[in-house]
Amino acid sequence: MHHVTLDRWSRGASPLHRRDPRVKIAAVLVFLLVLATAHRELAWLGAALFAVLCAAARLARLPLSGALARAGVVLPFTAVFAAVSWLAGDPARGAALVMKSYLSALAVLLLVSTTPLPVLLRGFEMTGAPRFLLMVAQFLYRYLFVISEEAQHMRKAALARGATVGSLAGNAARFRAAAGALAVLFARSYARAGEIHRAMLARGFPGYFHPLSELHFHTSDMIFLAIATVTPVALRILIERVA
Amino acid sequence: MHIPDGFLSTPVWATLDTAAAPAVAYAVRQAQRGFDDAKVPLLGVMGAFVFAAQMINFPVGIGTSGHLVGGALLACTLGPAAACVVMSAILAIQALVFQDGGILALGANVINMAIVGVLAGYLPYRLWGRSRARRAAIFAGGALSVAVSALLALAELLISGVRMPASVLGVSLVLFLVSALIEGAITMAVIGALEAIQPNFVRQPSGGGRYALVAAGLAAVLLAAGGVVFASTAPDGIEQLARQTGISAHARTLLSTPFKDYQASWLGAGWPAQAAAGLLGLALVGGVCVLIGRKR
Amino acid sequence: MSPLILVRGLRYQYEDGTVALNGVDFRLEAGETVALLGANGSGKTTFALHLNGLLSGQGTVEVCGLPVTPENVVEIRRKIGLVFQDSESQLFMPTVLEDVAFGPLNHGLHPHQAAERAMAALAQVGMAAAAGKAPYHLSAGEKKRVAIAGILAVDPDILVLDEPTTFLDPPGQRALAQLLSALPQAKILITHDMHFARALCSRAAFFRNGSIAAEGSVEQMAQRYEWDFQAPRGA
Numbered sequence: 062m063h064h065v066t067l068d069r070w071s072r073g074a075s076p077l078h079r080r081d082p083r084v085k086i087a088a089v090l091v092f093l094l095v096l097a098t099a100h101r102e103l104a105w106l107g108a109a110l111f112a113v114l115c116a117a118a119r120l121a122r123l124p125l126s127g128a129l130a131r132a133g134v135v136l137p138f139t140a141v142f143a144a145v146s147w148l149a150g151d152p153a154r155g156a157a158l159v160m161k162s163y164l165s166a167l168a169v170l171l172l173v174s175t176t177p178l179p180v181l182l183r184g185f186e187m188t189g190a191p192r193f194l195l196m197v198a199q200f201l202y203r204y205l206f207v208i209s210e211e212a213q214h215m216r217k218a219a220l221a222r223g224a225t226v227g228s229l230a231g232n233a234a235r236f237r238a239a240a241g242a243l244a245v246l247f248a249r250s251y252a253r254a255g256e257i258h259r260a261m262l263a264r265g266f267p268g269y270f271h272p273l274s275e276l277h278f279h280t281s282d283m284i285f286l287a288i289a290t291v292t293p294v295a296l297r298i299l300i301e302r303v304a
Numbered sequence: 305m306h307i308p309d310g311f312l313s314t315p316v317w318a319t320l321d322t323a324a325a326p327a328v329a330y331a332v333r334q335a336q337r338g339f340d341d342a343k344v345p346l347l348g349v350m351g352a353f354v355f356a357a358q359m360i361n362f363p364v365g366i367g368t369s370g371h372l373v374g375g376a377l378l379a380c381t382l383g384p385a386a387a388c389v390v391m392s393a394i395l396a397i398q399a400l401v402f403q404d405g406g407i408l409a410l411g412a413n414v415i416n417m418a419i420v421g422v423l424a425g426y427l428p429y430r431l432w433g434r435s436r437a438r439r440a441a442i443f444a445g446g447a448l449s450v451a452v453s454a455l456l457a458l459a460e461l462l463i464s465g466v467r468m469p470a471s472v473l474g475v476s477l478v479l480f481l482v483s484a485l486i487e488g489a490i491t492m493a494v495i496g497a498l499e500a501i502q503p504n505f506v507r508q509p510s511g512g513g514r515y516a517l518v519a520a521g522l523a524a525v526l527l528a529a530g531g532v533v534f535a536s537t538a539p540d541g542i543e544q545l546a547r548q549t550g551i552s553a554h555a556r557t558l559l560s561t562p563f564k565d566y567q568a569s570w571l572g573a574g575w576p577a578q579a580a581a582g583l584l585g586l587a588l589v590g591g592v593c594v595l596i597g598r599k600r
Numbered sequence: 601m602s603p604l605i606l607v608r609g610l611r612y613q614y615e616d617g618t619v620a621l622n623g624v625d626f627r628l629e630a631g632e633t634v635a636l637l638g639a640n641g642s643g644k645t646t647f648a649l650h651l652n653g654l655l656s657g658q659g660t661v662e663v664c665g666l667p668v669t670p671e672n673v674v675e676i677r678r679k680i681g682l683v684f685q686d687s688e689s690q691l692f693m694p695t696v697l698e699d700v701a702f703g704p705l706n707h708g709l710h711p712h713q714a715a716e717r718a719m720a721a722l723a724q725v726g727m728a729a730a731a732g733k734a735p736y737h738l739s740a741g742e743k744k745r746v747a748i749a750g751i752l753a754v755d756p757d758i759l760v761l762d763e764p765t766t767f768l769d770p771p772g773q774r775a776l777a778q779l780l781s782a783l784p785q786a787k788i789l790i791t792h793d794m795h796f797a798r799a800l801c802s803r804a805a806f807f808r809n810g811s812i813a814a815e816g817s818v819e820q821m822a823q824r825y826e827w828d829f830q831a832p833r834g835a
Contacts, residue, residue: 063402138306158310158311162310164310165308165309165310201393203735204348209355232364236364236489236493239361248502253688258346262677263681266706271706272711273714
């Protein structure tokens with residue numbers, strides 16, 4: 062499973078893993094901006110930025126082919142639009158779509174693969190995202206697999222009970238059964254939320270969360286920030302000037 | 305429809321990121337409603353529920369199945385503000401962990417699916433949830449939430465210059481319609497099953513009169529989006545239809561009857577710019593409407 | 601010496617009018633381990649939720665001499681720790697350390713001190729090595745230990761555990777019993793597991809229809825209410 066693998070990768074140890082999440086976020090944002098606003102010499106720029114990301118993946122001690130493959134999750138969607146563009150007589154645009162969306166996905170994948178998600182969410186506070194929203198995302202991630210497993214169990218149980226014949230009546234019955242399963246899952250999830258809240262109160266929850274650790278910048282973070290933000294910008298200027 | 309990075313032009317994604325921030329902040333304030341962080345576990349867990357729910361297949365025909373998107377369901381059970389926050393969290397996790405949807409494009413996806421989509425999903429329920437047409441209202445909500453999100457996404461792509469000849473457009477619209485109907489059916493079925501378990505889960509529609517204004521804003525956005533979609537057809541396409549439809553440029557109008565108002569040069573390069581201006585102007589007016597409504 | 605818990609005439613009704621507790625009297629002395637036995641729905645868990653103010657009904661509930669009121673509830677929730685049946689809902693933070701530190705942070709400790717307390721509590725239950733792990737990856741037995749560490753981290757006087765052996769395999773049950781018997785705090789164990797109750801509890805209270813029908817030793821309650829599982833013998 063995609064998120065299970067990335068979760069495992071994010072708990073690795075490397076110079077990139079050790080960087081403050083905020084500088085990594087800033088680096089990725091600059092990268093995405095450089096990519097998104099580029100319109101000239103896209104082939105050269107794409108190649109250069111791809112090399113940068115591969116270097117980053119190596120530095121993070123991630124399996125390179127695995128990372129490159131997983132970033133391809135964006136390709137099916139993009140390929141459709143690229144094909145349409147090509148057929149409409151604008152292959153350059155199609156190629157640009159593929160290149161930009163893939164490199165963007167790879168950059169985000171590297172970010173998430175070098176930073177445990179709860180730490181990453183803390184880092185996003187600097188972008189002004191409301192803490193409430195980030196905490197909701199944190200809890201969502203915490204219980205994502207738990208509830209997905211419950212859903213899997215229900216799905217198997219429903220399959221065991223459902224008709225295998227694809228008749229219309231069978232379809233309607235299975236539709237209703239699926240709706241019932243979702244309703245039960247909803248009720249269970251709601252009840253679990255109540256249990257969690259009860260457990261929080263029982264342990265003295267005062268109405269807001271106290272963070273356990275504060276994020277601190279170190280010199281190595283500032284050095285990384287300087288290198289990581291300057292590199293894509295410099296590459297683009299260089300390429301656009303030389304071409 | 306999660307838009308990846310690299311598809312939207314810079315003015316489009318930048319504008320939508322700028323629009324999404326205050327919208328989400330407002331939804332967060334409304335969802336918290338003075339309870340600080342107490343609602344965090346509920347919203348987080350229900351977000352995980354929606355994620356998990358998307359795995360459950362609903363058979364809709366020979367060999368095909370659909371699945372729940374969830375905006376309307378969340379709105380009818382947790383309320384529209386909480387639903388906006390949950391969907392935003394879901395989109396953020398999808399973008400980060402699953403690379404489903406871009407980061408620069410996150411604002412666009414949030415506006416499409418977590419804000420406008422959720423509000424459109426709640427609107428019919430808010431208006432007719434207490435009447436005898438209740439089940440139809442829930443169905444309409446589910447269908448509208450998906451239809452509006454998809455149309456907005458399509459409009460944004462077209463404005464950004466993504467190529468889409470009439471045939472592809474036609475197929476897309478048909479797919480959106482089917483998805484919308486499926487969402488309506490699933491939402492209606494699940495809420496029905498929920499009420500059998502515990503009627504309290506589905507909340508009674510309430511809220512201030514500001515919904516009329518938001519409804520106007522939404523209808524206008526929908527018109528503009530729909531209009532942009534129709535008007536951007538390529539020459540080798542549905543010219544007949546193109547001749548008979550136009551775009552309502554007035555945000556105050558709630559009528560969806562098309563005018564016979566078209567320009568000979570509409571196929572020219574000026575159109576994307578015009579459409580962008582129209583859409584952005586609408587967003588401004590809509591924003592003002594919401595602000596006015598909020599002051600009550 | 602005054603009892604750690606003193607309950608007199610506790611009554612509680614649900615919103616729909618169902619009577620959940622029908623006049624409960626209960627005492628807990630320091631160092632005791634008491635079992636709460638009884639059928640599902642007889643009021644055991646509802647009773648436990650009154651001890652730290654999660655529910656409030658009519659009657660007297662005093663914990664460590666303090667009446668359970670909104671003013672005292674924060675301090676009471678430090679003195680009495682509830683370990684719920686489903687550890688998955690109890691370990692809600694992203695990592696084990698953050699979860700165990702949740703209690704200390706809420707009771708005013710600095711993050712640094714809270715982390716130290718959390719590590720000490722984890723060491724006490726033998727889970728120090730799991731500090732950086734996500735709770736989802738732990739086994740049921742490990743989750744239970746971490747949940748207990750989360751309670752121990754605030755230095756309570758009383759532990760209440762609701763059906764602690766659910767989800768545990770026999771080695772897990774043994775390990776839990778060993779851990780609990782080594783802890784000095786007074787304990788209330790809500791349980792259906794009679795072996796567990798016999799091993800740890802000096803006393804048992806039997807709940808029926810919202811009140812305590814009888815008290816005595818675990819063995820006495822088992823015999824009086826035929827509360828032991830006897831496999832049907834084949835012919």
